[in-house]
Amino acid sequence: MLHVTFLGEQAIIDSETGDAVSLSPRALALLAFLVTHPGIPQARARLAALFWPDSPDGQALTNLRRELHSLRRSVSDTPDLVVTTADLCWRDGECTVDVRVFDTERTHALDAGDDAVFEAHATSALNAYRGAFLPGCDDDWATAVRGELEQRCVDLCDRLAAVRRRLGDLPAAAEVIRRRILLRPSEETGYRTLMELQFELGDRSGAVRTFHHCAAVLERELGVEPDQVTRDVFEQLLRDGDTATDDQRLETQSRVPAPPLVGRERSITALSDAWSRAMTGRAELVVVSGDAGVGKTRLVAEFGRSVRRRGAIVTRARCLAGTGRLPLAPIADWLRDPALADAARQLAPEWRATVDRLLSPGRTEPDVEGAAGAWRRARFVEGLARALLAPGAPTLLVLDDVQWCDGDTLDVLHHLLGAFPRSPVLVATTMRSDGTESTRLLGRMASTIPVITVPLGPLDAASAAALADDLAGRALSETEHALLLAGTGGFPFHLVAALHSGVVPGSGDQRADRLRDLLGARLATLGPDAAAIVALVAAAGRDVSLDLLVEAGDLDPVATVRAVDVLWRQRILRETGRGYDFAHDLLRDAAYARIDPPQRWLLHRRLAHGLESVHGDDLDPYSAQLARQYDRGGRPDRALPHYLRAAELATATYGYDEAVRLHRAAVTAVRSLPDSIGTRRSELAVLRASAAPLTASQGYASPALQATLERAVDLAERLGQREQWAAGLVGLWSSRFVQGRNLDSERVAARALEVADGVGDPDSLGAAHFAYGGSAVSLARPEEALTHFEAADALTGGGRTLWVGARYDVHGRAWSAHALWLCGRFDEARIAADSAVALARTDDQPYTLAVALAYGAITQQILGDTDALRGAVDNLGELCDRYGFAYYREWGMVLDGWVRCDAELATKGVDKLRATGAFARMPYWLYLLADIHARAGRTATARAILDAALTAAHTHTDRWWLPQIERGRDALS
Secondary structure: OEEEEOEOOOEEEEOOOOOEOOOOHHHHHHHHHHHOOOOOOEEHHHHHHHHOOOOOHHHHHHHHHHHHHHHHHHOOOOOOEEEOOOEEEEOOOOOEEHHHHHHHHHHHHHHOOOHHHHHHHHHHHHHHOOOOEOOOOOOHHHHHHHHHHHHHHHHHHHHHHHHHHHHOOHHHHHHHHHHHHHHOOOOHHHHHHHHHHHHHOOOHHHHHHHHHHHHHHHHHHOOOOOOHHHHHHHHHHHHOOOOOOHHHHHHOOOOOOOOOOOOOHHHHHHHHHHHHHHHOOOOEEEEEEEOOOOOHHHHHHHHHHHHHOOOOEEEEEEOOOOOOOOOOHHHHHHHOOHHHHHHHOOOOHHHHHHHHHHHOHHHOOOOOOHHHHOHHHHHHHHHHHHHHHOOOOOEEEEEEOHHHOOHHHHHHHHHHHHHOOOOOEEEEEEEEOOOOHHHHHHHHHOOOOOEEEEEOOOOOHHHHHHHHHHHHOOOOOHHHHHHHHHHHOOOHHHHHHHHHHOOOOOOOOOHHHHHHHHHHHHHHOOOHHHHHHHHHHHHHOOOEOHHHHHHHOOOOHHHHHHHHHHHHHOOOEEEOOOOEEEOOHHHHHHHHHOOOHHHHHHHHHHHHHHHHHHOOOOOHHHHHHHHHHHHHOOOHHHHHHHHHHHHHHHHHOOOHHHHHHHHHHHHHHHHOOOOOHHHHHHHHHHHHHHHHHHHHHHOOOOHHHHHHHHHHHHHHHHHOOHHHHHHHHHHHHHHHHHOOOHHHHHHHHHHHHHHHHOOOOHHHHHHHHHHHHHHHHHOOOHHHHHHHHHHHHHHHOOOEOOOOOOEHHHHHHHHHHHHHHHOOOHHHHHHHHHHHHHHHHOOOOHHHHHHHHHHHHHHHHHHOOHHHHHHHHHHHHHHHHHHOOOOHHHHHHHHHHHHHOOHHHHHHHHHHHHHOOOOOOHHHHHHHHHHHHHHOOOHHHHHHHHHHHHHHHHHOOOOOOHHHHHHHHHHHO
16 A cells, blocks of 8 residues: 655655655656546546657657556556556545545535534645645646645635634634645735634734734735735734723834835846846855945845746845854755745655754754764755755745854855756845955855855935935925935935934934934834833844743733834834844844943843743753853853753754854853862863864864863863863874874873773773874884784774764774884785775765775875775765865875876875864875975975975974985985
8 A cells, every 4th residue: 555645745655664666756747647637537648748748749658658657667556546558547545645635535524514523624634735736846737736726725724713713722723824824925814814813812912923924924025015904903903902092002003114225226137137147057146245224135135026026936044143043044044934845845865854954953963973973064064955956946045144144054055056056046145344254255155156246335315315205205305315315324224214213413423323323313212111122132132032022021911012013113123933123233233232231131131031931841942042141141150051052953963163162152151150170070071062063173183172172181180080081182182193293192192091091991991092003103113003003903893082083993903004014014004904994884984984095095105006096095085075074185185196296286285284284294295295296307396395394204203204205315315
């Protein structure tokens, strides 16, 4: 028996085995057509013409036979598919098909004689309708069926909500109407019904949110306000049971109109040109740049509305400054858009899992493998890029305030546009014109992907005058126009603030001072309730829900709702989908500046307590926000666990940079507490947790990693935690060794051996032996090194350090090949290198294989096996490019340059190693570079490089290759 789904996703599952039945997209569409026309024989000639209209009749029939053969083979056990020489037909029988379940249950519901029976069948029908029919198929017949099924679902939602309302189950009625709104977000009927239900449930704040959301959707999508019927329903609900005076009610009767877009024709044309290029196979990143308040967001919103009217998918996200949002939050916001979410469900399971990991990071284990686990991030980034492209339709991805964007989100965009350059997608961003890190990141991106900049400046005099007249509702005089232009500089946001506040600042003031006066004057006109809400939202630093405002504020729910409505109507606050935020970041800055420090402290604490009260069942999505609020509220002890949890969640989505930042904040918090045993243990726990993301983000040679490990070692020793002490020492050895500090690393490894010997843990002792063996090789003590590598191999058994994530049985075996070569045991060296690669291939860890291949490549070079070396560096390069491995990628570049006699490639690898502070084996790398020049006849250059290699060998006490360097210098003398 088969279970077939066409609603929300496309799949055929064998109910007995649980296995998915594989079909081509065309065969699946053919089956969907037959299923949606049950009991009606479909002539083969008609089906061929319908599915292959551009092919000759004979070819179309051949195509049909091919797909039918595949279809019959896949569903051979079911009699539901009836095939004759003349036609095909689907007859309901053994298979379960969601479309047929929906239609059948809907029919039973409509034929029901009482409400209870109707509700049961209607609920079953809606449970079967899990999304749009056959998403991704744009055939005319599929579009028609999709629209018809959706309309049936909408009608059924309306009927079921009415029945549940009669039965008194208002929460269930509201739930089904919310689903109706998702299906038809631009129809006001659903919003009106939901507002009435929420009011009947006593959820006045929910009713207000629903109206504000309705208005926001209509303004964004259609450029219109809710119609009079919707506004009347809302006003009536707002008045019912209210104790406000008539004067107070009049205050909220009308909303400040949105300012028109004027004077931006050239910018719109630039965006339209970029859109045209994207639709013809050149995906681009467009950056609308300009000073704060110049109208960047408004411009892109207007452009988005225009392409949406042409049938494109448009979804918007924004970056926030200093709020501690989890990394990749903008990507998550995009992927929650219904159009993208439906399409993402059609991805292969491995890619669909990346979306689930991002949207529910708390359900997945964080990656604690450090550099060894960083390869998973590359696959994760690729999966997210594929999810954004899943609809296969023209798509505009809008990202506001990219100057505050996290690096992980930029990496996804980089991959999206770099790996899929011919996709029908345009990424439109807004960015303030300043020298932020994001500006530099975008500059680097421009070297590999198309980045188009659309600069936006203040309005000219004519456009500023037109905007001022519209905002004032009358034709202003030339004198008034001149004063406004001089006082606002032609910045649209400043003009709006001036007209709303009734204040025209002097033209001699600095622009920042003028804006502060304008916004201060506007905020000063607010009543006490609205002012209290403004202060809370400013302290929150991001969108905030009505429930949180009620919980954290001093106002009662009714007063809170009315104050928020007043601020929304005045366009000081805007609805964000999850709550409310300021209409512009400049408003938030001005509002926060008006709060005195003691009041800020109190507001942050209230917000933290409110977040815990409102979201106590699931604090994960708010962990970073909670940490920030407690920290700013003077409670670092309460902030600490939330910083750690936020860092875990960031690591779970490979947001290593953000995890490092959160850990750094956690360290600062814990060090502000009184010194005690408990405080030291807490700090050690933070440092332990931060080592892996630090390694993945910045590499083994990072000074930040070194400082972290040194402090962790000191704390573990003082606390008597020997296992953590030993692990920290091995991690510190890794850092110092890669930096080229061979004598220091040997001392650390010797200490690790002493400490690990008293722990009683084989992995700890094995890791210490491995570390000492590595140092012994570099110090040209190969026999001693082999003793320690053999001990490590016997003890670790696949173990990895708790701190930086290397697999020591593979790593030690690969490294021991170099010691064997130094001992003259060449055949054994080759066997050790090959066995390390073979062992690595039994693991599902690409990083382990990269390590084995990199060390194996050195072994093949020193053995003179150039054929094997070519294969190794090719495999290593492919692996590093695929998974984004640094360090070993540079090894491969030098070795590849040597085998190709390509000095430029080898030099590039050497320079990259130096740039990251990775000086381990530098004498060897320089020797190979010198050898390339010597073989090319550039003797003087080769001699100079060998002199540098000799200096590096003595500076870093890197002795293993020193005899070869000296022989090379002698040969060139």
